[in-house]
Amino acid sequence: MTILVINCGSSSLKLAVIDPVSAQRSATALAQRLGSAEADLRLEVGNERIDLALPMADHAAVLRQLVDLLSARGLIAGISGIGHRVVHGGTQFSASARIGRDVLAGIAACVPLAPLHNPANLLGIDLCGQLLPTLPQVAVFDTSFHSSLPARASTYAVPREWRERLGVRRYGFHGTSHRFVSARATSLLPEIPHPRLITAHLGNGCSCAAIANGISLDTTMGLTPLEGLVMGTRSGSLDPAIVTHVAKATGSTADQVVAQLNADSGLKALSGISNDMRTILAAAQSGQAEALLAVEVFCYALAKHIAGQVVALGGLDALVFTGGIGEHSPDIRAQAVGLLGFLGLRLDPQRNAEHGRTSANRVSADGSVMVLVVPTDEELLIAQDTAAMLA
Template structure:
């Protein structure tokens, strides 16, 4: 079996994991941050070691060459030709792709066309693709789309109640996001449930960005993010769902323009906007414990935005077998999990296992046997999904 590298190129970052596919072990992983700055940060982990460098990195091409040179210099691989496949995470695949695909000229054209739906992400993904293609021309390339898993949504779930021509002529519809994570976590939940023929699962991907999904029999039925990742629950700096008339009011009364509003909704709202403390849930929890009322209010709103979607998806699924917590907050904050579950306990008949929630680690069940709904913590692994799809599609 071959070595495959999973790549996630952001607007100013490059995350990576190199896998040995015969046993799906991680050979090395890391991230290049602050690309485009004089004080960019390159972090790499391998053989039980962690190295961090601060240096100028002009662009993604430089970042890719830095990574690949490091692999050779540290003998992490003997030759770049050992890497047979490069899997690229792509945020927006639109309605074109319901699964991962080998990248060709048409795929590149589609990713470029869809940059209007993901202006910070799709151009960076293409930059990463070109940089790896130039550096390792012998390696095949695969695109793994964040939106693909949610292409099973039916029109009644993805069409917005605005004039239909905007969907027909301009592709305005719900696309969702975090699909690779929702796929991985829901599939692990099905495994943990014993692989039943029918299953009803709610995935709560809660991090700096957050989304929920209703997954029925392994397929996405609905999801909280929409046309862009701004929709849905309250997040670290994103507002989530909002009455659109608020925007008109702020334009007319405050004098803001639309660009200012979109920046505000994406980068200055959510937990940060309400608390005035931080976008990091840990900082907000500490501030609330110290008596900060706005921090506590931010937590209370966050919990209620999450349970509103859980309740909505419970009805859509006709019940639920398991609710799964994943991503930064979902995986690491016992405090947040308990706060959310406590609000669901009476309606859902949940019996939380406090010890498993607070003291356990990794993938685990955190409810007692008598609980009517199973609650799991399942660490997401989007990179492994990317590597598996790359290995499969390239037939390595």
């Protein structure tokens, strides 16, 4: 059995054909800048790599091309189902769901909560239904893992009408990553039967989650992915009055200000050079002041949020780093953990430099509260959930 995993973004499409048991990938593909003159597609099947320029191609044209390419290589026939990443499931979906009319209606109802993401996710589902109509489809929601948040963590101190009529609450995101990584971390800690974990997913988007017994008890992202940690282009948490202050001062609308908080803030704004932490660290190492500040603000915010998440757990058994930055940046791990010594956290410099690859994922010093580096695999979790729903 293989599963076709689809992640359909507003201007991108990511695809993988995965065996949910062995985790082997028969094919992977990424299409970017869709709808523009620079649209392109890369498909990898075994040792074969296909790069195509597809100027002005939309999602439909790219997915049709991919189905043809996969079919010509005999990969479509072995696919048993299609798993879709869906960003927002609201309060309706606390687990993955087989897609039918009610599920489609539920995803559509969440469009106001994720206007950039859910329409693209629905488009991917619709296109797969047209191109591969005999294959069952499953929706795997970013938000569902956090549906277990207790009221004290999910509730904002805002008017009741906002909460009840407008759905204003903390939903949380990166749920597939937090779920995958926390399960893997638990398996790496057999000496701790029910570990209290904080998982830190650090990439262009960043979030932390407090997890006990496999259940999410708190997380840093909120109604949208804008809240919480400093991110590549997102500001993270700030005073909401900044929106009206800037709007009045610049003659902008609130929507325009929020768009800048999502796309022109975070590391990109602080450093003045990039949203890529690798570029910023290189500049910081050469003494560039804005880059140094960007790294310092990022690590301080990260440490502060990690410390806050400990409250939900009543203690900490392991801190788990994942995502592009979390998995590959020993400098960021060292700076953040260096601010958390009062929690009993200390890194081993050699293990940290090696990303835990020769020390069973552990980068902490002996005698410290455990610190792990665990690679995430959201696509595999989507494939596994899809297979389970079809069993």
